[in-house]
Amino acid sequence: MVPSQTELLFTLGLEKETVGITKFCVHPHQWFTTKTRVGGTKTINKAVIDQLKPDLIIANKEENVKEQVEELAKGYPVYVTDVNDLDSALQMISDVGTLTHTIDKAEKITTQIKDSFTSMKQELNTQHSKLNTCYLIWRNPYMTVGGDTFINDMLNKCGFQNIFADQTRYPEIDIDRLKIECQLLLLSSEPYPFKQKHIDELQKQLPACKIILVDGEMFSWYGSRMLHAADYFTDLIKRMGTYSA
Numbered sequence: 001m002v003p004s005q006t007e008l009l010f011t012l013g014l015e016k017e018t019v020g021i022t023k024f025c026v027h028p029h030q031w032f033t034t035k036t037r038v039g040g041t042k043t044i045n046k047a048v049i050d051q052l053k054p055d056l057i058i059a060n061k062e063e064n065v066k067e068q069v070e071e072l073a074k075g076y077p078v079y080v081t082d083v084n085d086l087d088s089a090l091q092m093i094s095d096v097g098t099l100t101h102t103i104d105k106a107e108k109i110t111t112q113i114k115d116s117f118t119s120m121k122q123e124l125n126t127q128h129s130k131l132n133t134c135y136l137i138w139r140n141p142y143m144t145v146g147g148d149t150f151i152n153d154m155l156n157k158c159g160f161q162n163i164f165a166d167q168t169r170y171p172e173i174d175i176d177r178l179k180i181e182c183q184l185l186l187l188s189s190e191p192y193p194f195k196q197k198h199i200d201e202l203q204k205q206l207p208a209c210k211i212i213l214v215d216g217e218m219f220s221w222y223g224s225r226m227l228h229a230a231d232y233f234t235d236l237i238k239r240m241g242t243y244s245a
Helices: 003-011 029-034 046-052 066-073 086-099 103-123 150-157 175-181 196-205 216-220 226-240
Strands: 057-060 078-081 132-136 184-188 210-214
Touching: 003 057, 003 086, 003 103, 046 066, 057 066, 066 078, 078 086, 086 103, 086 150, 103 150, 103 226, 132 150, 150 216, 150 226, 175 196, 184 196, 184 216, 196 210, 210 216, 210 226, 216 226
Parallel strands: 057 078, 132 184, 184 210
Antiparallel strands: none
């Protein structure tokens, strides 16, 4: 019932075993077009799930609605994940591997992810001055990420300093604070699809701030998408000019 975990099931080779996904589970494309949709992450259609009669439901504490998950748990085994950083994401992958009898594949994935982040740290000089950074996920109102989120941990791995790390979850923010503190403003591709026009709009208000568009999936998907995240972050940092040999 979570896009990043659906993609993980695909990477684990669970084509036949996976019978239902949400309408937001866009990866892989062939599943998005062929698998039964069970609603949205926050609007689960229990009647459809009852028709599928699953042996296991995989949900997430943040993405799914507690009351809906509790209702499903009355009739089905439910594994609820709680991912807030790289370590808990790796543990989730291992847990899913155990639950789906694909532990060997899951361990290979976690090892590759660990190695990629280690290589990233070695390749990039993480001693460069940390840029005071804000990562926007929404517009009208503007919303960012707090210090207890997976995205915040990814920002830290890149050497960026989240200026809202003292807050929790996804707070609404005021542009005025960005004028004072923000050196780097990252506009995510999801859940709000920021575009170049939004950079142009914000740059007028924040002339001294560097503003760039980033791939939200790389910063927020905590399943097998992380296999590609470290390379993406490395390239992003180099392109920004914060890399020093």
